[in-house]
Amino acid sequence: MKVKWIWMTVIFFSIGAGAVAEENDGASPWQQLFSSVDVHGFTELRGGYRIRKDPYQKDMSVMEARTQLDLSSYNDWGDFKYKGDIWGDLVAEQGDYETRELWFFTRPADWMDFKLGRQVLTWGTGDLLFLNDLFPKDWQSFFIGRDTEYLKAPSDAAKFSFFTDAANIDVVYTPKFDSDRYITGQYLSYWNNSLSRRAGRDAYVYTDKPDRCFRDDEIALRIYKNINNYEYALYGYWGFWKSPAGMTPTGSATFPDLNVYGASVRGQVAKGIGNAEIAYYESADDQNGKNPLISNSELRYLVGYTQEIAKDVTGGLQYYLEQMLDYNAYLRHLSGGPKRDRDRHVLTARLTKLLMNQNLSLSMFTYYSPSDSDVYLRPNIHYKATDTLSVETGANIFFGDHPHTFFSQFENNSNIYAAVRYSF
């Protein structure tokens, strides 16, 4: 908790530093303050179906008409951005709206940037694997076949960036915990431990989520430096497990305290780009693994390599390891349900080929876990018919040997989808 307060102080003083507006010779005061506002966006139709019968879900995996509006204004003294989605969703049988971004950015000094508001945040070196990036993900959107953009859920946060010769520092303060958009059972069926079977709309996940503003807060820190185009970074996170990682005695899923410390490096290796990342997940509410209702601490490791294999063909490989700490304590206190292995190994492979003047892209992303014996395939074909119109089709295929493992639990959600998007 102490560390949090140190960062709070940093943040407080940074706000005090404030933004200074520059002089501007314009006509009206309004024009002096704001340059023109750019208006963009898209309209999209997207539909998808399960390719297997799922007793706990509809046949439709995704079925929606969506419009996104994007307004931005760049000024000498600061930038504004608004991005919002409105959509009709036939799976949830409702209309919906979400503000994806609404932020103010300013550069008050040569050595500082500041961004406040709802924003999408990403760091770390993994390709669709996240170790030190503890910003919220929307796994639901990812698995049902929405655009990859939606994998990243926004944070309501303040981001302070400091730039020095020694290193650069990013501090992100989220006053109220932003969890992942985890699997609730509404769109996707999942392994339900208490029922000892897959479940979906029959057993929604009820959670007890930390939601007190300025008390259930999150701090994410990155210190990074580029040395001869090798990018080194250290990370810290003080907050909560982003997806349910605990259970109250009454059966509500919880988000126990989590601190993460990690490091990464990325740079050229042979003809391609290599990356390595490590993270220590300290499950702060269950330091020695004695509480069977709370996830144990973990060490996570990642190494990856990407290279252009041929003209307009790129290949990437990653090896990821999730290692549970205090495994013996976990075994001792295990109370029913399938036991997990100490180590979860995952290999990923990406293959992307561009054709027809790079307007047609064929890609395949594969997750394969040899320890869980399960697989998740993400093939995708995307074609830009014109500068404004694009069509895509793809699939999310899950399978495995056991119904409870990470990817295998989603087996009945395997789906194919197609979309057409008009951008303006």
Place this chain on the structure above:
Amino acid sequence: MKKLIFLLVMTAVLGLRTFAQESAAPTVEEIVKKANHTAYYQGFDGKSRVVMNIIDKQERTRSREFVILRKNTGQTDGDQKYFVYFQSPADVRKMVFMVHKHASVDQEDDRWLYLPNLDLVKRIAAGDKRTSFVGSDFLYEDVSGRNLAEDTHLLVQTTDQYYVVKNVPIKPETVEFSSYTVFIDKKTYMPMKMEFYDKDNVLYRTIESIKVEQIQAKEADQEVTYPTVTQSVVKDLKTGSRTEMTFSDIQYNIGLSDDIFTERYLRRPPREAMR
């Protein structure tokens, strides 16, 4: 008398040498060096707005608009940094492509891509430089320059207007052409036309500088002008497609800081790129 003869001989020799120096045509190495400088390295840094129209043989057009910032960082005509900020079409809007170009043949360029929707800074594996640049008929190498050390150069003709230089790759297996001929303007040293020949020695690709303008700039407090291509077109004679590139708002020596070519500005581009 001997002294006088000696003097006369010396004068003649020196005079001849001076004369020879004045009339001697530049060597082909000097020509390609100067042309490389004129095409890619003028000024310390520069900025340009670019409109690219990619037109296929059925006249269907796709357009790209971007701002390109460039800074020379290494030794004379050596390393450079590029910052490309896309403005359209919609699917690439606000994306940034950044390159740290290395002049050494042994060192791959460093490339980054910033995807604003995911706030993702992606490192891209250096690839085949003879790959299409953003789906156009221009190749990466056309945009940032082909390393002079990768070809042998032969001055095949000197016309009233041009030095005509034939370039043959030293490693022919790494490229799709067998040779290319460049027509270099004798006054400005601007490459005005390039003709690429395939492995069967058939002309299959041309790049032309359609319009060259004199751009005013300041260099060490002196007014200078840099001849600059403001319109160029590349034609792929095999597919029948062409790409027209138009440059506007060209500025040199605007004092771009090194910081611009770092992650900070990938995530939030500098005003030089957005104005």
